[in-house]
Amino acid sequence: xxxxxxxxxxxxxxxxxxxxxxxxxxxPLPPLLAPSSNSAQESNDAPSLVTYRHYATxxxxxxxxxxxxxxxxxxLIHVFVESLDYLFEDVCELDLIFNFETLHAVLGEMIVGGVxxxxxxxxxxxxVKAQGxxxxxxxxxxxxxxxxxxxxxx
Numbered sequence: 001x002x003x004x005x006x007x008x009x010x011x012x013x014x015x016x017x018x019x020x021x022x023x024x025x026x027x028p029l030p031p032l033l034a035p036s037s038n039s040a041q042e043s044n045d046a047p048s049l050v051t052y053r054h055y056a057t058x059x060x061x062x063x064x065x066x067x068x069x070x071x072x073x074x075x076l077i078h079v080f081v082e083s084l085d086y087l088f089e090d091v092c093e094l095d096l097i098f099n100f101e102t103l104h105a106v107l108g109e110m111i112v113g114g115v116x117x118x119x120x121x122x123x124x125x126x127x128v129k130a131q132g133x134x135x136x137x138x139x140x141x142x143x144x145x146x147x148x149x150x151x152x153x154x
Contacts (some may be wrong), residue, residue: 004032007032008030008032011030011031011032012030012050012061012063013059013061015027015030015050016050016052016054016059016061017059021054025051025052025053025070025074026049026050026051026070027049027050027051027052028048028049028050029047029048029049029050029063030050045065045067046065046066047063047064047065048064048065048066049063049064049065049066049068049070050062050063051063051064051070051073051074051077052077053074053077053078053081055081057092057093058081058091058093058096060077060080060081062076062077072116075119076110076116076119079110079119079120079121079124080106080107080110082121083106083109083110083121083124083125083128084096084102084103084106086121086125087102087106087125087128087129087134088102101133102128102133102134105127105128105131105133106124106128109123109124109127109128110124
């Protein structure tokens with residue numbers, strides 16, 4: 001249901017964006033996603049943790065199960081952002097909005113069938129370029145992205 005998805009996105013973003021910079025990058029699930037007390041057993045496939053990274057004005061959030069390593073997810077997010085930053089030459093919000101095909105291509109190079117298959121930035125970028133999915137920002141828009149400021153987060 002779309003309204004539940006929108007509430008979930010809003011709730012998670014509110015929780016993540018309100019955290020001080022010195023906080024860790026892991027959160028328990030918000031009540032909307034937490035398993036109900038009526039369930040007989042918690043499955044290993046049930047969502048259990050919110051992992052996020054904050055880069056300048058961008059937040060990258062992953063909801064994972066208890067079988068996933070939170071530190072590996074932080075690394076995955078980091079490689080994802082590095083790849084986007086390399087492909088867009090200083091990634092910004094507008095790059096992600098107007099060039100979502102490139103964003104999906106990067107994810108497609110890194111994750112297949114829910115399994116992480118590549119975490120090397122160079123190989124991810126090569127794969128996306130080989131697909132021809134790289135969109136370039138107009139010259140007058142360059143330099144307005146996150147760039148070296150992208151690492152201002154954690």
